Amino acid sequence: MTRLSGKVAIITGAAKGLGLAAAQLFAAEGGRIVLCDISEPDLAEAVDSIKAAGGDAIAVRLDVTSEDSWNHAVTRTLEAYGSIDILVNNAGIIITKGVLETELDEWNRVLGVDITGVWLGAKHVIPHLKAGGGGSIVNVSSVAGIVGGFAGDGGSAAYSASKGAVRSLTKHIAQWFAGDNIRSNSVHPGPIFTPMFVLNGIPTREAAGEIFRGYVPLPPHVGEPQDIAYALLYLASDESKFVTGEELIVDGGLVS
């Protein structure tokens, strides 16, 4: 398992859910992983799980909305590993409210994490990818960044707006930095059972599958974090070395 042998990957929102699954898979593939998250207790547990499996990883507290925090994360990465090859902008939050119900502070909070955080990650990491001769940025968007929503998702105006912006920022980065051998792609998950579901009142994967049965044709009608981790691994690794500006939808057929 050496698809990321020796490569240094920063993954945001890595303390749980999709980010943790990606960190565990990337480490199993020989990567040196910098797990970044705003939640320190979860982060410590996440790094321990990787080290226990023989992986090479460090934890850095990062609030993706803060430039100071990004400066710190990049500095810690360079101190620990000397270079950066891969950035996975995965941290995200959702507030399930429509255009009419969303308050301005809620709008700003979601956009702050879900799109400003992605831009700040790119801004702070790209100079180091360039210095190393290139690299791969993979941004986690959503099917909500492809279509306006579907009856089963509850609807979130700020989330859809952010995830659509992640898609176009990804393509912008792909165009502007291809000459530096920096690739930029987005992954668009459909419903994947993670702690985000539990926070939103859906306690089990079975319950989630029942909710999405009418929308996601492939059983079990809701994905698991590894489904996304494998997509992220492909786009992070050299297996996709001629792929940039692309969007990879992993949704069990939801928007097809």
Ligand code: NAD
């Ligand atoms: P999650 O809530 O399980 O994990 C998100 C992580 O991001 C948490 O560990 C959280 O602490 C961290 N985080 C939140 N704010 C942060 C900040 N300001 N700085 C740093 N870290 C922060 O969520 P998840 O389901 O694993 O989602 C991961 C990504 O996948 C998100 O971008 C989400 O929008 C996207 N996504 C998820 C699904 C799904 O069904 N789970 C579907 C489509 C897209």
